[in-house]
Amino acid sequence: MELNQLTIHELQKKLKNSETTSVEITEAVFKRIEAVDDKIHSFVTLMKDEAFEEAREADKEIQRGNGGPLTGIPIALKDIMCTKGTRTTCGSHILENFIPPYDSTVVKRLRDAGAVFIGKTNMDEFAMGSSTETSYFGVTKNPWDLEKIPGGSSGGSAAAVAADQCIASLGSDTGGSIRQPAALCGIVGMKPTYGRVSRFGLVAFASSLDQIGPFTKDVEDCAIMLNAIAGYDPNDSTSVHADIPDYTEYVSKSIEGWTVGIPKEYFIEGIDPEVLSAVEAAIKEVEHMGAQCKEISLPHSEYCVAIYYVIAPSEASSNLARYDGVRYGFRSDAGRDLMDMYKMSRSAGFGDEVKRRIMIGTHALSSGYYDAYYKKASQVRTLLRKDFDEAFRTCDAILTPSTPTPAFNIGEKMDDPLQMYLCDVFTISCNLAGIPGISVPCGYTEAGLPIGVQFLTGHFEEGKLIQIASAYEKNATLERRRATI
Amino acid sequence: MEYEPVIGLEVHAQLLTKTKIFCGCSTQFGAAPNSHTCPICIGMPGILPVLNKKVVDYTIKMALATHCNINRENTWARKNYFYPDLPKGYQITQFAEPIAEHGYVDVEMNGGKKRIGITRIHMEEDAGKSIHDEHQPASYVDLNRAGVPLIEIVSEPDIRSAEEGVGYLRRLHEILVYLGICDGNMEEGSFRCDANISLRPKGEEKFGIRAELKNMNSFRHVQRALEYEIKRQQYILESGGEVIQETRLWDDSQGVTHPMRGKEEAHDYRYFPDPDLVSIVVSDEWIEEIKKTIPELPLEKRERFVNTYDIPPYDAVVLTTSRELADFYEETVKNCRKPKIASNWVMGDVLGHLKEDKKDIEGSPVSAVSLAKMINLIEDGTISGKIAKEVFEEMWKTGKEPKKIVEERGLIQITDTGSLENAIDNVLKTNPAQVEEYKQGKEKLFGFFVGQVMKITRGKANPKLVNELLKKKLSAS
Numbered sequence: 001m002e003l004n005q006l007t008i009h010e011l012q013k014k015l016k017n018s019e020t021t022s023v024e025i026t027e028a029v030f031k032r033i034e035a036v037d038d039k040i041h042s043f044v045t046l047m048k049d050e051a052f053e054e055a056r057e058a059d060k061e062i063q064r065g066n067g068g069p070l071t072g073i074p075i076a077l078k079d080i081m082c083t084k085g086t087r088t089t090c091g092s093h094i095l096e097n098f099i100p101p102y103d104s105t106v107v108k109r110l111r112d113a114g115a116v117f118i119g120k121t122n123m124d125e126f127a128m129g130s131s132t133e134t135s136y137f138g139v140t141k142n143p144w145d146l147e148k149i150p151g152g153s154s155g156g157s158a159a160a161v162a163a164d165q166c167i168a169s170l171g172s173d174t175g176g177s178i179r180q181p182a183a184l185c186g187i188v189g190m191k192p193t194y195g196r197v198s199r200f201g202l203v204a205f206a207s208s209l210d211q212i213g214p215f216t217k218d219v220e221d222c223a224i225m226l227n228a229i230a231g232y233d234p235n236d237s238t239s240v241h242a243d244i245p246d247y248t249e250y251v252s253k254s255i256e257g258w259t260v261g262i263p264k265e266y267f268i269e270g271i272d273p274e275v276l277s278a279v280e281a282a283i284k285e286v287e288h289m290g291a292q293c294k295e296i297s298l299p300h301s302e303y304c305v306a307i308y309y310v311i312a313p314s315e316a317s318s319n320l321a322r323y324d325g326v327r328y329g330f331r332s333d334a335g336r337d338l339m340d341m342y343k344m345s346r347s348a349g350f351g352d353e354v355k356r357r358i359m360i361g362t363h364a365l366s367s368g369y370y371d372a373y374y375k376k377a378s379q380v381r382t383l384l385r386k387d388f389d390e391a392f393r394t395c396d397a398i399l400t401p402s403t404p405t406p407a408f409n410i411g412e413k414m415d416d417p418l419q420m421y422l423c424d425v426f427t428i429s430c431n432l433a434g435i436p437g438i439s440v441p442c443g444y445t446e447a448g449l450p451i452g453v454q455f456l457t458g459h460f461e462e463g464k465l466i467q468i469a470s471a472y473e474k475n476a477t478l479e480r481r482r483a484t485i
Numbered sequence: 486m487e488y489e490p491v492i493g494l495e496v497h498a499q500l501l502t503k504t505k506i507f508c509g510c511s512t513q514f515g516a517a518p519n520s521h522t523c524p525i526c527i528g529m530p531g532i533l534p535v536l537n538k539k540v541v542d543y544t545i546k547m548a549l550a551t552h553c554n555i556n557r558e559n560t561w562a563r564k565n566y567f568y569p570d571l572p573k574g575y576q577i578t579q580f581a582e583p584i585a586e587h588g589y590v591d592v593e594m595n596g597g598k599k600r601i602g603i604t605r606i607h608m609e610e611d612a613g614k615s616i617h618d619e620h621q622p623a624s625y626v627d628l629n630r631a632g633v634p635l636i637e638i639v640s641e642p643d644i645r646s647a648e649e650g651v652g653y654l655r656r657l658h659e660i661l662v663y664l665g666i667c668d669g670n671m672e673e674g675s676f677r678c679d680a681n682i683s684l685r686p687k688g689e690e691k692f693g694i695r696a697e698l699k700n701m702n703s704f705r706h707v708q709r710a711l712e713y714e715i716k717r718q719q720y721i722l723e724s725g726g727e728v729i730q731e732t733r734l735w736d737d738s739q740g741v742t743h744p745m746r747g748k749e750e751a752h753d754y755r756y757f758p759d760p761d762l763v764s765i766v767v768s769d770e771w772i773e774e775i776k777k778t779i780p781e782l783p784l785e786k787r788e789r790f791v792n793t794y795d796i797p798p799y800d801a802v803v804l805t806t807s808r809e810l811a812d813f814y815e816e817t818v819k820n821c822r823k824p825k826i827a828s829n830w831v832m833g834d835v836l837g838h839l840k841e842d843k844k845d846i847e848g849s850p851v852s853a854v855s856l857a858k859m860i861n862l863i864e865d866g867t868i869s870g871k872i873a874k875e876v877f878e879e880m881w882k883t884g885k886e887p888k889k890i891v892e893e894r895g896l897i898q899i900t901d902t903g904s905l906e907n908a909i910d911n912v913l914k915t916n917p918a919q920v921e922e923y924k925q926g927k928e929k930l931f932g933f934f935v936g937q938v939m940k941i942t943r944g945k946a947n948p949k950l951v952n953e954l955l956k957k958k959l960s961a962s
């Protein structure tokens with residue numbers, strides 16, 4: 001196996017035993033990027049010079065015996081997290097040349113942990129999309145089949161891990177943007193509890209839903225990444241004061257005696273038969289491990305997509321108002337006066353999907369419509385949250401499919417926004433309720449495309465989430481494949 | 486028909502915190518453009534606001550001082566609109582759930598008191614400033630003010646005249662400054678006022694159509710603008726017309742209000758709860774803590790001054806115009822126990838000199854204790870009131886203690902009867918003609934003799950004693 005194919009915990013051992021160096025791992029990663037990124041297009045910006053500098057620094061630290069679990073590990077960042085001195089585009093023309101003068105909190109934490117940043121990954125523009133096709137910088141392809149989309153919006157971060165262009169990466173998840181691409185790319189992706197990871201420096205899409213989380217090659221790596229990024233941040237008022245356990249301690253623990261809820265609303269018509277049978281097999285596996293699976297009901301599930309497409313665009317319409325061409329970013333020269341300058345800069349600077357959502361959100365917040373849309377959606381959101389509270393009173397975890405279908409063809413849903421929005425039908429509820437969720441590989445279609453299973457737990461129960469995901473990953477009799485490209 | 490004005494005022498007061506409401510930048514006025522900014526207050530991508538707790542402390546203080554109910558859980562909202570000096574494209578403010586509601590202040594009007602209701606007080610961030618260059622097609626934006634904390638105080642439509650409006654404003658201003666939470670500077674925009682004004686036939690319950698007045702930068706502007714607007718609307722109504730609901734700007738040089746140009750009209754601000762901030766939960770302990778820091782307010786202080794010091798209400802008003810002045814007065818009284826005399830000195834000589842020197846009471850070279858000592862010297866007969874003026878001048882110039890000045894310059898009053906008698910004899914001897922005239926009944930000349938005695942004693946003679954002795958001598962001779 002090549003160095004770039006290994007996991008964090010495998011590399012950590014090799015680094016500790018001086019079997020390799022961070023510079024060697026970083027070389028392997030960049031060799032891989034140079035070999036395949038033309039085809040996949042995971043990256044928007046590479047940080048090669050900085051990466052080798054950080055790798056050399058990491059090697060020194062390791063030699064001194066100071067290395068932590070992430071010291072010297074090459075990591076990719078979704079291009080939505082601000083990196084001091086490195087442009088942060090959010091996949092948008094309007095931020096094409098935006099260079100933040102500050103690091104986001106997660107970047108700072110990973111930096112402090114000794115991670116090596118190799119580049120910024122492609123994404124749907126402003127994280128609005130489920131296929132990484134709306135990026136101003138072009139489409140990212142699924143490493144398992146270059147005709148297919150990798151999922152989105154964090155498609156670049158997912159593809160980079162799946163294609164071994166990095167060891168792990170960070171994404172952001174507003175309605176499934178980590179878990180859905182993780183499922184479609186055959187890797188592990190987690191969205192932590194809202195408030196568990198600081199949003200400071202994360203370019204906002206929908207502030208009450210956005211949360212940063214890791215993409216990794218296995219669950220143990222996910223725990224290692226979460227250890228590094230979780231925790232209260234005085235710069236984010238919505239981050240929560242709560243003890244952070246060592247999540248790696250939940251790896252390989254038994255789930256014997258657990259009750260796992262299977263919400264009947266998630267096994268609907270229209271779900272791909274191959275996905276359905278893979279997830280049903282996963283349920284059996286979980287039962288084999290000594291857990292009891294029982295059918296439950298989350299009665300407000302049918303409203304999830306509707307609530308989401310009111311709340312997320314509403315918040316977005318306000319969050320994206322600052323891109324007006326006045327202070328930074330793209331400005332159209334064509335305007336004759338101020339109003340013109342705004343209109344032309346925003347018309348030319350944003351892509352269609354972003355404009356569509358700004359318009360939906362602006363409408364939903366307008367006077368006369370606010371009560372019927374935004375307020376009503378917020379009320380139903382509360383009911384949905386109660387559904388989950390109720391379920392977790394009797395269940396340790398909930399199991400669902402991660403996505404209704406495997407990866408679809410590039411271009412297939414671009415002209416049908418409603419079909420595209422339904423890609424997130426199983427992942428949205430988790431953001432609306434603020435609970436943590438993880439997608440883990442659970443099989444392949446006949447055509448060789450990965451399928452994911454999603455686990456959900458109660459607020460701030462990432463430990464239990466790691467526990468069930470890890471138990472499933474270790475004990476399920478599953479064929480393990482690698483994307484071949 | 487007789488019309489009655491219905492006026493409500495919206496006051497924006499800048500809070501005197503050292504740092505901005507959601508970041509650590511300085512709030513200082515007058516710095517180089519954009520020098521007090523950071524990624525947070527210029528609204529860069531990915532940044533988040535973190536609330537400055539001092540802002541809430543100060544707002545609770547104002548809410549308590551104006552008898553408001555404090556909402557124990559209150560929330561932040563976004564007010565969305567595009568403007569170059571609004572970096573995020575929205576202002577963080579409070580909308581559906583403000584921190585305080587249902588308060589009032591009492592305003593002194595022609596000897597009586599008028600109670601004016603306060604609908605709500607809420608916190609918000611200020612916007613920046615746009616500067617338009619008339620000589621080139623360019624505008625500049627200074628974001629130093631962006632994120633400076635404001636409170637908005639909205640009155641009930643309880644105000645019925647321009648005088649009441651200004652009275653209410655002065656009262657709010659006074660409270661804010663007394664509490665030490667706003668510097669009250671209207672020229673620098675620390676205290677701003679907009680007005681809603683309509684007219685209705687007297688006795689009518691329903692409100693008329695209102696106009697909103699802006700651009701009033703002093704109390705005088707407010708007074709004149711309200712007076713003008715009352716007349717304008719009255720004229721329209723009396724000639725059978727209809728007032729248009731619009732925003733009008735006060736033009737002080739012409740003394741009229743003009744309608745604001747159309748583009749600012751009909752905004753839909755699309756308010757919604759700000760997801761970046763958690764709600765503010767105000768505990769009983771927090772309120773108690775703040776209560777302890779509230780000083781006696783001007784109105785209460787005035788009443789107390791009148792009652793305990795037995796000074797005229799006018800004196801009490803002047804002496805309580807600032808907390809520091811009131812403290813100075815009370816310190817003086819404490820050390821001399823002559824409230825009215827102290828009031829005369831503070832209101833006259835002290836304030837007069839301060840005005841001349843363009844100083845605040847904090848900058849007075851004469852301390853309250855020194856002033857009291859000087860008053861004591863008058864009271865115990867050491868110096869006359871006239872000499873005291875001279876002593877005070879010297880105290881002001883040199884900061885010396887009054888006793889020392891009196892000693893150095895030999896200003897001690899002559900109370901020795903013998904030497905005064907000598908002086909009087911001297912005067913009577915050198916002015917025989919006047920003595921004769923006096924005896925013929927020209928009693929006015931008495932003052933002349935006193936003056937002459939004072940002249941030869943260089944003002945040091947005890948006037949009461951001079952009177953007594955002079956009378957005796959004139960009737961005897």
Ligand SMILES: [Zn+2]
Pocket residue numbers: 505508509510521522523524525526527632
């Ligand atoms: Zn700032």
